[in-house]
Amino acid sequence: MRTEVEPRFRDALRSLPARVWIVSLGILVNRVGNFLPVFIVLYLTGRGYSAGAAGFVLGMSGLGNVAGNAIGGSLADRLGRRWTIVVSAVPTAGLTAAVPYLGSYAVIVLVVGLIGVTSQIYRPAAAAVLLDSVTSTQERLAAFGVFRFAMNVGAALGGVIGGLLAGTSYKELFLGNAVACLLFGVVMAVLLRDAPRTSAAQTAEEARAGGYRLALADRRLLRFLLMTLVGEFVYIQSTVGLPLHVTEVGLTARDFGLLIGLNGLLVLALELPLTGLVARYRAEHVLAVGNLFIGFGLASTGLVAGMPLLAVTVVLWTFGEMATSSVAAAYLGSLAPPRLAGRYQGLYGVAYTIGSGAGPLLGGAAYAFRPWLLWVVVAAAGLLAAQLCLPSRGRPTRTDRPPVR
Template sequence: MPRTVWMLVVARAINRLGAFSLPFLTVLIGTEFGAGTTTAGLVSAGFGLATIPSRVAGGRLAGRIGRRRTIVLGLVGCALAQLGIAAAGSLAAVAVFAVLLGLSFELYEPPSQALIADAVGPADRVRAYGALNAALAVGGTGSGLIAAGLGRWDLRWLFVVDALTCLACALTLRLALPADGPRGPGGVPDDGHGDGGHDGGPVRPWRDRGLWAMFASGTAFALVSLHIVMALPLTLGHRGLEPADAGLLFTASAVTVVAAQPALRLRRLAALPDPAAMALGHALLAAGLAGYAAARTLPAFLAATAVLSVGEVLVLGRVLGVVAGLAPPGGTDRYLAAYGISWGVATVAAPVTATQLLERAGAGALWAGTAVLCLVLAAAQPLVVGPLTRGLPVRPGAGAPAA
């Protein structure tokens, strides 16, 4: 794959090595400041709400100031906000820095995902995004162990180490990525023809019915993923286990993702159509979440984590390629930014839904309900993704999408 892809992969592994602080934000609020579960959930929801304009800004800034500058700006902003959380002396200060973290958190994603989509052909996007997910997992194998150790000592150090890895990632990409080129009038890279590289006028992703379909499915998938991130440490505490052991479970998930990469190249699995592969991934997620509902020991949680992690590999390896395929030439930044808002919506909802279900219905009901949602998503994939990948028209006046 092109050098740009590998640089993003390496830098993301560096960044992921320290990306373990967010799951422990609610724990920090409760243990350091004596806040209740509901208050902790609301602060985390404030972070999530701020990620929505952050994702939109990431797509727009990539068009205005360049992709490399946007990536560096987002990573430095995350580092400063995390250092603020680590040094905060009051719950109000934590809440302010959590919102600032959210405003910086998603600036990175649209330009980095668009760089990958534009650097490789449509046939290689699944492999390229798979390499990016594997890099995140490699970094995650170390991050979970660091979290398990530092979490027992002082939760604030989780945010300090996370900030340092953000700065290291920013420096790596500032030096390694090619300089930003001139931008066309539509906010897309100029291809030298004076039209911004896009012959169809301004890029308006929200007018694409195919993107809306992917957005709805992606929001539900993101809600499931963030339930795992935010509720797992709390669930361990509710069941008499050490909340910091969630770091071990995140490490187990990362190891599973890395180990599953060769399986993705098996002929039968690679030949599966996108709807079938994504339906299988959601079904495996449901099985793993059902395991969480029944688990009472750390080995049981580990087994469930391995199953659901394979499901996440199947879904994440396909979904970004489908969305990038919907975008017109030069429009990948805006399309991926628009789709990524689904994670912002879920980041707002997940702290509230997870903590409320956990408090009012218990851990078993939380994970059982999330498993049912995954089964619904599995059944919906042929209806949502099938028309897009079969080349049916998905927006007025449009032909078959590139996917």
């Protein structure tokens, strides 16, 4: 199961190029101010809209996320990483700043849906920046490990800051979100430089040849995307099945907050070191074991009631999350031809957002029918995700994709 790696993860971490740190700094700033997806439901219900109406707005944002990743993947390969990020950040800032001034529900739906699109366009480009900057497996893992750490720190700080701003004024909350998006775009425009590109004629030829059709001809990519979709359906039950179960066994919202806080604390403290630890093993095996931990940990939720045992289940699925997050992104990077890196990352984002969007609907429906059914489905889906991580029998280990001319 071990593989020879050069350089070591720690050495790769120390030698990461400036572009990795620049885009990680940008993502930290962006995540600190990423308030709208978290608070839009509370904002709308506070204005007198029903929970159903607020949920519909959030659903439109989710659909926009899917489109944004697909658009962003194509733009990253055609327009370049730097300007794709700017094209994402600037409109998102303007649209978000307008939200507290919108009156009509239909306009709110439209604007929040557009924010769902524009706010995700940068994601494939940001990931492609990392892939452009490194070459070896260890460097990819180190780059995505730093990127993930910046995202997690930003999300943790953003939750605290957002809560304080929401308690004062939602107008300040959304304006703060807009400022963070704009600052993200400015930092990328000023500090980030794209990797050297080929001649204009060759770039145009690659753009014609390297569409999503070519990317989807890669069978290993398709298997990875299916794993991502199933795995995200499992993981998202930490925000659906877990709170429902916490309520059913007589615990409180505060208890649920403590469990989620445990997850966040573990991720911040241990994810980067754990990424370095698993870097010595084959990516497919790490992903399979990580998905087993996530599936088993969340499925075990339905078997326990008290806080100590629930905390144990949280530790289990959190270790799976930490083991797989950076490894999955780095593994995908190893599959993608350089000229299709953006599209591969865009498809990854599409699979991820579909899984996270369908997960609450399907999980909530299963729990409403029979609580035990959800946990059985989660266990089965976790096993399926783990199996999809492994190379299919009878197929060569190389990438099953046609050459990119």
